[in-house]
Amino acid sequence: MINKDLIAASSTPIVLAILAEEDSYGYAILKRVREVSGGRMEWTDGMLYPVLHRLERLGHVEARWQVAESGRRRKYYRITPGGRAQLAEERRQWQAVDATLRGIWRALYLPVPASHPVSAAPLPQGT
Amino acid sequence: MPAPGDAVSLEEQIDRWRSYLRRRQAVHSVDVAELEDHLREQVGVLVDAGLATDEAFLVAVKRMGSLDALSREFAREHSDRLWKQLVVVPSDSGEPRARARTDAIVVFCLAVAAAVLIKVPALFGIQLDQEDQDAGFYARNLSLFVLPLLTGYFIWKRRLDTSTLRWLVMAFVAAGVFANVYPFAPGGYTESLTALHLPIALWLVVGIAYAGGRWGQVDGRMDFIRFSGELFIYYVLIALGGAVLTAFMAMIFQAIGIDVEPFFESWLLPCGAVGAVVVASWLVEAKQSVIENMAPVLTRLFTPFFAAVLVTFLGTLLWTGRGVDIGRNALIAFDLLLVVVLGLLLYSVSARDPLSPPGAFDVVQVVLVVSALLADAVALWAIAARITEFGFTPNRVAALGENVILLINLAWSALLYIRFLRGRGSFTGLEQWQTNYMPVYAVWAAIVVIVFPPVFGYI
Numbered sequence: 001m002i003n004k005d006l007i008a009a010s011s012t013p014i015v016l017a018i019l020a021e022e023d024s025y026g027y028a029i030l031k032r033v034r035e036v037s038g039g040r041m042e043w044t045d046g047m048l049y050p051v052l053h054r055l056e057r058l059g060h061v062e063a064r065w066q067v068a069e070s071g072r073r074r075k076y077y078r079i080t081p082g083g084r085a086q087l088a089e090e091r092r093q094w095q096a097v098d099a100t101l102r103g104i105w106r107a108l109y110l111p112v113p114a115s116h117p118v119s120a121a122p123l124p125q126g127t
Numbered sequence: 128m129p130a131p132g133d134a135v136s137l138e139e140q141i142d143r144w145r146s147y148l149r150r151r152q153a154v155h156s157v158d159v160a161e162l163e164d165h166l167r168e169q170v171g172v173l174v175d176a177g178l179a180t181d182e183a184f185l186v187a188v189k190r191m192g193s194l195d196a197l198s199r200e201f202a203r204e205h206s207d208r209l210w211k212q213l214v215v216v217p218s219d220s221g222e223p224r225a226r227a228r229t230d231a232i233v234v235f236c237l238a239v240a241a242a243v244l245i246k247v248p249a250l251f252g253i254q255l256d257q258e259d260q261d262a263g264f265y266a267r268n269l270s271l272f273v274l275p276l277l278t279g280y281f282i283w284k285r286r287l288d289t290s291t292l293r294w295l296v297m298a299f300v301a302a303g304v305f306a307n308v309y310p311f312a313p314g315g316y317t318e319s320l321t322a323l324h325l326p327i328a329l330w331l332v333v334g335i336a337y338a339g340g341r342w343g344q345v346d347g348r349m350d351f352i353r354f355s356g357e358l359f360i361y362y363v364l365i366a367l368g369g370a371v372l373t374a375f376m377a378m379i380f381q382a383i384g385i386d387v388e389p390f391f392e393s394w395l396l397p398c399g400a401v402g403a404v405v406v407a408s409w410l411v412e413a414k415q416s417v418i419e420n421m422a423p424v425l426t427r428l429f430t431p432f433f434a435a436v437l438v439t440f441l442g443t444l445l446w447t448g449r450g451v452d453i454g455r456n457a458l459i460a461f462d463l464l465l466v467v468v469l470g471l472l473l474y475s476v477s478a479r480d481p482l483s484p485p486g487a488f489d490v491v492q493v494v495l496v497v498s499a500l501l502a503d504a505v506a507l508w509a510i511a512a513r514i515t516e517f518g519f520t521p522n523r524v525a526a527l528g529e530n531v532i533l534l535i536n537l538a539w540s541a542l543l544y545i546r547f548l549r550g551r552g553s554f555t556g557l558e559q560w561q562t563n564y565m566p567v568y569a570v571w572a573a574i575v576v577i578v579f580p581p582v583f584g585y586i
Contacts, residue, residue, distance in 0.1 A: 026161065026165045027164075027165045045169070046162065046197040049158065049161060053158075053201075053204050057204075070171075075160075075161045
């Protein structure tokens with residue numbers, strides 16, 4: 001189970017990225033999250049909507065009502081150019097976090113003795 | 128495939144879920160629609176996977192998250208929604224929007240018409256700022272400059288039929304005649320009585336137009352009472368705003384050596400005052416259910432205080448054994464007291480759910496009414512003893528008449544209220560009594576306007 005703060009922090013890039021693939025609506029977005037994460041990201045369904053509304057307010061996505069093939073009216077979301085820029089920015093930040101964590105994990109997994117000449121880990125002091 | 132019986136119960140369940148969600152202020156109906164679409168799709172997928180409908184519904188609702196958490200999230204995202212905004216012209220397109228816009232245009236035109244109308248007599252040399260007879264003319268006719276236009280708005284809005292329309296027009300024509308044909312002594316008693324009572328009588332005419340075809344029903348008249356209270360509050364608020372505007376205007380123009388007082392006295396104040404009546408009415412009409420009614424809130428706040436003051440007054444009276452020192456204007460003061468108490472009663476009645484059982488607030492209400500009655504009885508007793516000494520001026524007779532009318536209303540209300548508290552009567556009886564009594568005030572006001580001047584020799 002992934003904790004609440006992480007879910008909240010990652011919700012913006014995840015939603016924007018899914019919408020960057022194609023226009024979508026609430027249920028389908030959640031389904032895609034589950035697919036991509038292999039079921040490890042469990043969102044409470046209702047909580048997605050305030051996120052979508054916040055993105056809409058910020059101008060990262062725009063919404064329209066449309067009649068779906070089921071015959072019901074459904075609210076579809078589309079990413080805006082501003083949203084794409086935001087996604088790029090989020091991606092840059094997350095990659096930095098990701099790279100940092102990777103580095104640390106690797107250092108933890110292969111603790112390199114100081115005498116050992118060859119190291120897989122990018123140690124700060126170098127060789 | 129779900130059985131038809133299941134399908135019905137699913138619809139019912141979704142209905143119930145939807146109505147729970149709708150009660151949350153931060154969740155608007157479009158959001159409910161969006162969430163409902165989600166819920167239905169989830170249920171559909173789960174049913175396809177082999178769950179029974181009601182199981183699927185439960186799972187879908189569970190996945191949606193608790194309503195409290197959900198509405199908290201929505202409130203965090205849409206904090207503005209917790210503050211209800213009065214939107215006169217709705218932002219979504221379609222027929223309601225067009226209608227609201229027409230409404231706004233009509234109101235604007237009527238407000239301008241009222242503002243123009245009050246300046247028309249000036250064309251004929253009747254100036255507002257003169258201190259003699261003309262001031263009397265404006266005082267007597269003030270209500271005739273604005274109430275016909277307000278009535279016109281409701282006639283248009285409610286699409287009244289011509290037979291009602293004819294009666295309303297006749298009432299205004301008669302009011303115009305009685306206000307202007309009598310040879311009033313300038314600045315006399317009867318003239319100021321007419322100025323004071325004509326609006327009261329004509330307010331009933333506005334009420335008939337407001338209620339549309341529903342004047343005959345208790346609900347229709349009760350709505351008019353609610354409308355009147357809210358209108359009063361909105362009008363006071365608009366007047367405060369106007370005062371700020373005027374003060375600001377006077378200040379900045381003073382800085383460049385221009386005195387705006389003449390403009391204010393002969394244009395801004397009269398035109399603004401009459402126009403604001405129409406605008407305030409329209410705002411009250413538009414807001415109705417959107418924003419909490421203010422009058423009942425104020426009533427609830429002040430009823431205990433008034434009750435405490437009156438009970439203390441009576442207690443002191445008994446304890447010290449002081450006689451009531453009745454001055455010449457005491458009668459009017461006690462009339463005003465009864466009006467305030469009646470207002471407090473009326474607006475708490477207007478907001479009360481008739482079906483809810485008696486509570487502590489009802490007891491306070493009864494204490495208030497009974498102590499007001501006792502205080503008034505003491506005052507009346509003292510006045511009756513000295514009425515011959517004071518003499519029967521028109522003012523005093525009018526005030527006495529009003530006192531009796533209010534006394535009868537409150538006494539019977541107290542009786543009905545006590546019966547309700549003791550479980551012997553319904554609350555609707557009280558509502559009925561109050562709304563049925565409304566024409567009495569108007570009839571008395573009409574008598575003061577029509578009969579008093581000739582009887583008292585136009586003094």
